[in-house]
Amino acid sequence: MLRDHPLRVELCNELHARPFTQLAGPETITHLGMLTNEEMAEEERMHVGLLCQRFNVAAPSPGIKHFMADMGHFFLVWERHTEFSTYTFFLNRRDADRKDRGRVLSKKRNLEPFVKAAIDLVPDDWLKAVPGERLVGVHLELEGPDSPERTMEKQVAFFPSGNLSACVLRGGLAAVWMDFSINDDGYGRILVKDYGLKPRQLGRTVQRLLEIETYRMMALLSLPLAQQYGARLAKAGRVLTEITTRMTDQREVDNEKNLLRELTELSAEIEQAAAATSYRFSASQAYYELVKQRNQKLKEDYMDGFQKIESFLDRRLSPAMRTCEAMGLRLDTLSKRVARAGQLLRTRVDIQLEEQNSALLKSMDKRARIQLRLQETVEGLSVAAISYYVVSLIYYLSKGIKSIGFGLDASIVAAISIPFVVSALWLGVRRVRRIVERDSQD
Known part of the structure; x- marks a missing residue:
């Protein structure tokens, strides 16, 4: 028997750890993104276990980061990421009507988008106790090929914000309307019309749309930091310029101690800003790359009168990411400038110390000669x-x-x-x- 590496099975299963859900319309989906931290992972698993206990479903095993379960009333997918977790609730409208559990609306109204949400079937007390803070909340309605056709005005009327993008996917096999907004109920809206996608293709498409919504919000977390530290870095740049100018002033030649103290304080302030923002800026850049990657995989085509999702994000998300990137570069440049200024000042101090030491050695040599003569x-x-x-x-x-x-x-x-x-x-x-x-x- 060959001896396996202890991580062989775990590494192999990693590629299958987050399978796509196979979907068929009509389906209503609610997606939550909760901002947490790594220490809360076990608390989240236990909370999902409480929901499973209510519906007599096996709870997630310790250590897992992806969990799928059919709760009877709805289907749950829980995913644990580095700094956030997602809860996605699926409700197939036809299955819900056939089960006739008395918790959905009538069949006629039930087929209208955004009338009933999947999260409405989740116990309220359990929802209120979900760990973390809600950063992402979106209702997605998936309509099948047999759903009624509507005019464009009626499709747009489902989005109260009025500011939305729309596109055709995979050469006309699906259409998407998406508003990237938070409506009065606290959720954004996505409407997907299926014209012939296979269940697994439809699951991948829905997953990518939800990931675009999640990752673009995670990417934007760095924007408030960039705005917060922008004024501080501008002030730090002016102070550094003033210190550098004083270093070349002959009147400040004997004031190296004060200059070095001011430069050290400025360096500490810049390092504090770097420590507070570097992780967030780098994480936002990674999330932004994921948004672009997911968007490319959608294979969008234009829908008359609307911007594509890619164009919508490029016009609004890209400037924010460039602002964060520029702030990160500005912070790095300031740190290097402070380091160079400090090195120049220390070099000048070292030269003066060498001159003082040379004069001291000459004085000591003179005293030694005098002492020798006295000794003789x-x-x-x-x-x-x-x-x-x-x-x-x-x-x-x-x-x-x-x-x-x-x-x-x-x-x-x-x-x-x-x-x-x-x-x-x-x-x-x-x-x-x-x-x-x-x-x-x-």
């Missing part, structure tokens, strides 16, 4: 003093010898000994000094 003078005086004492000892020694009968004149002996004593002492001191100098060099 002291050595001469010490030789004379020691010689005086040694000759005095010789004088007293000679005088004592004379007193016991030897005919020596103490004064003459002392006088004769002076040159020998002085020479010996001078040579001895000189030898000691050479030994000390040689040891200090080693």
